[in-house]
Amino acid sequence: MNNTPQDKNTVSLGLTHLNQRFSDLTPVACIWIKTIINTINDSVILLDKNYTILMVNQTTLNLLGYRENELINQSIFNLLSKNIKDISDLENSFNKTRETAYLKKDGQKVEVLLLNQLIYAKNQENMAIISIAKEMSQEKRIEQLIKENESQLYYDLRHDKLTSLPNRRLFLEELEISLQKAHKNTNFSFSVLILDLDQFKLINNSYGHLMGDNLLIQIGDRLQQYIHSQDILARLGGDEFGIILNHLGNLEHTLEIVDLIKQSFSRSFQLNGYEVYSSASIGITICDFNYQRVGDILRDADAALHQAKIKDKASYTIFRQEMYFNAVNRLQLDNDLRRAIDRKEFELRYQPIVELETQKIIGFEGLIRWKHPEKGLISPAKFIPVAEETGLIVPLSNWILNEGCQQICQWQKISDSSQGLIISINLSVKQFSEKNLVEKIIKTVQNLGMNYHCLKLEITESCIIKNPEEVRSILTQLKSLGIQLSMDDFGTGYSSLSYLHYFPFDTLKIDRSFIQNMDKKNDKLRLTQTIIHLANDFGMEVIAEGIETREQWEQLKQLDCPYGQGYYFAKPLTAQEAEKVILEGNNRLMV
Ligand code: C2E
Ligand code: MG
Ligand code: MG
Numbered sequence: 001m002n003n004t005p006q007d008k009n010t011v012s013l014g015l016t017h018l019n020q021r022f023s024d025l026t027p028v029a030c031i032w033i034k035t036i037i038n039t040i041n042d043s044v045i046l047l048d049k050n051y052t053i054l055m056v057n058q059t060t061l062n063l064l065g066y067r068e069n070e071l072i073n074q075s076i077f078n079l080l081s082k083n084i085k086d087i088s089d090l091e092n093s094f095n096k097t098r099e100t101a102y103l104k105k106d107g108q109k110v111e112v113l114l115l116n117q118l119i120y121a122k123n124q125e126n127m128a129i130i131s132i133a134k135e136m137s138q139e140k141r142i143e144q145l146i147k148e149n150e151s152q153l154y155y156d157l158r159h160d161k162l163t164s165l166p167n168r169r170l171f172l173e174e175l176e177i178s179l180q181k182a183h184k185n186t187n188f189s190f191s192v193l194i195l196d197l198d199q200f201k202l203i204n205n206s207y208g209h210l211m212g213d214n215l216l217i218q219i220g221d222r223l224q225q226y227i228h229s230q231d232i233l234a235r236l237g238g239d240e241f242g243i244i245l246n247h248l249g250n251l252e253h254t255l256e257i258v259d260l261i262k263q264s265f266s267r268s269f270q271l272n273g274y275e276v277y278s279s280a281s282i283g284i285t286i287c288d289f290n291y292q293r294v295g296d297i298l299r300d301a302d303a304a305l306h307q308a309k310i311k312d313k314a315s316y317t318i319f320r321q322e323m324y325f326n327a328v329n330r331l332q333l334d335n336d337l338r339r340a341i342d343r344k345e346f347e348l349r350y351q352p353i354v355e356l357e358t359q360k361i362i363g364f365e366g367l368i369r370w371k372h373p374e375k376g377l378i379s380p381a382k383f384i385p386v387a388e389e390t391g392l393i394v395p396l397s398n399w400i401l402n403e404g405c406q407q408i409c410q411w412q413k414i415s416d417s418s419q420g421l422i423i424s425i426n427l428s429v430k431q432f433s434e435k436n437l438v439e440k441i442i443k444t445v446q447n448l449g450m451n452y453h454c455l456k457l458e459i460t461e462s463c464i465i466k467n468p469e470e471v472r473s474i475l476t477q478l479k480s481l482g483i484q485l486s487m488d489d490f491g492t493g494y495s496s497l498s499y500l501h502y503f504p505f506d507t508l509k510i511d512r513s514f515i516q517n518m519d520k521k522n523d524k525l526r527l528t529q530t531i532i533h534l535a536n537d538f539g540m541e542v543i544a545e546g547i548e549t550r551e552q553w554e555q556l557k558q559l560d561c562p563y564g565q566g567y568y569f570a571k572p573l574t575a576q577e578a579e580k581v582i583l584e585g586n587n588r589l590m591v
Helices: 008-021 027-038 058-064 087-092 138-148 150-157 168-184 200-207 209-224 251-265 294-311 321-342 380-390 393-412 429-433 437-448 461-466 468-481 497-502 512-516 522-537 550-558 575-584
Strands: 043-048 053-056 097-103 109-120 128-135 190-197 232-237 240-245 269-271 274-276 280-287 316-318 346-355 361-372 376-378 422-426 455-460 484-490 507-510 541-544
Touching: 008 027, 008 053, 027 043, 027 053, 043 058, 058 097, 058 128, 168 190, 168 232, 168 240, 168 280, 168 294, 190 251, 190 294, 200 209, 200 274, 209 232, 209 240, 209 251, 209 269, 209 274, 240 251, 251 280, 251 316, 280 294, 294 316, 294 321, 321 361, 321 380, 321 393, 346 393, 346 575, 361 380, 361 393, 361 575, 376 380, 380 393, 393 422, 393 429, 393 437, 393 575, 422 484, 429 461, 429 468, 437 455, 437 468, 455 461, 455 468, 461 468, 461 484, 468 484, 507 512, 507 522, 512 522, 512 550, 522 541
Parallel strands: 280 316, 361 422, 422 455, 455 484, 484 507, 507 541
Antiparallel strands: 043 053, 043 128, 097 109, 109 128, 190 240, 190 280, 232 240, 269 274, 346 361, 361 376
């Protein structure tokens, strides 16, 4: 604290008072006292028995902004702002440090730690009191503030700022309480629901984060309507909400609530005049005393949510024990996958695509295989979804594209008849979110000196449905280069005819589920015929997948289906096997 030069008059003023009140103190002693207290960096105030101020030090004057003559002869109570209300209160606090505040001349408060002590008590008349006040440090003030605001802080730490709902921390604490209750009372059960909004990112990206926030608040309000006072609704973070149903946490009631929640999402939300629809996937686990830890409950609800997300938008899943094992398997698979790329455990197989009339091979579809050192050959249907989830699909797809293109370039040089061979490569949905997908493809093709027309990319309907605009823009760029595009597995997804028109596909691949029952079921035959006509109308080529029998081949030829692939002609072949077919069969598959 800065000391300001002392006013000479006020020095003498304080001394005179001390001298007058305590006649047995010599003038020299009074000067000593004054000098000593002026060296102290805390506020020191000398009081008589009536708590009238006799002397103050410079620190007090600096701290409170008074001149000395404004304080001398005043009651100390004029300076105290709180906690100490009257004389008895002050006397009770002798010899104890307590927190209080002095009032400054300008009316502001200074938080201080005050210590009052009797210093001179020859008799009652001569009693004096010294008040030493230390300005409270910043930390101490914060501590004080925390104490005062403890309940507010407790609330803030356990609630989400945006929605004012309980947050993850409070959710976990409440979950622990429910679990303990279930352990004490084995008849008690409760359920836990985790809701994850579908495509919330899209809302954020299209309408902006403020609108996204607004939607979260509205969803929180809407969900609250279905929550009993004993239940907990929390925002767990991002677009995830959690519900603990303590009141009637059985399966039947839980499903009733899920139904209500689903219905509530069928109504639109108003965002700044826009009408927006949202939906949520829900993972559910019914809990009782069999659960030992809160973490296990969350793990299971998450596993159920994961399954719900895989199914479709707006679906729910109730946890089953197998999901836990699936999740463990997935994790194991993910670990192994990471190593597999480095260890070169992947292999591309090549399934011939043939002209049905002539059996001439027009190209190959590259199909990935994983030769796991312990588990043997693992099907892509098993590991591609895991690789997509973890992002490993990106490096893996780069490898596949490069490998397939390199191979076809090599085979094109074998003979005259193999010059025009085409390689079909499957694209995964995740690849469309890669920023430089088109550039990567261009680079691969150019590095190999390959003709763009000899590369065909296969895309499933599910890829398109996730992000139609973006996918269309990417496909249009690829098409403009001369790369061919194929709609894979047609008939298994949404099969919207508008897609065929909207996207620049060259080829339509009829899913094998149509082909395989075609010889037994008339309706499949008719459907296949319709699809072929449709594709012709749109100017697309058709490839029938999964041809397994001679009858299917014959039928497809009669339906004027130009191309096909399937076990009847050849299974996916190793590179050596495929090369042999090209060489020995002069690029023709005789069956
Ligand atoms: P897809 O692209 O529709 O590939 C055709 C699948 O049908 C292949 O299964 C193939 O082996 C199988 N298949 C071919 N002919 C017949 C037949 O006559 N009968 C039967 N029952 N099946 C036949 P695969 O190799 O197990 O691949 C499954 C799926 O995994 C593929 O379906 C594709 O979606 C995906 N996939 C495979 N390789 C890759 C890849 O390199 N990258 C990406 N992103 N996905 C791939
Ligand atoms: Mg395919
Ligand atoms: Mg297919």
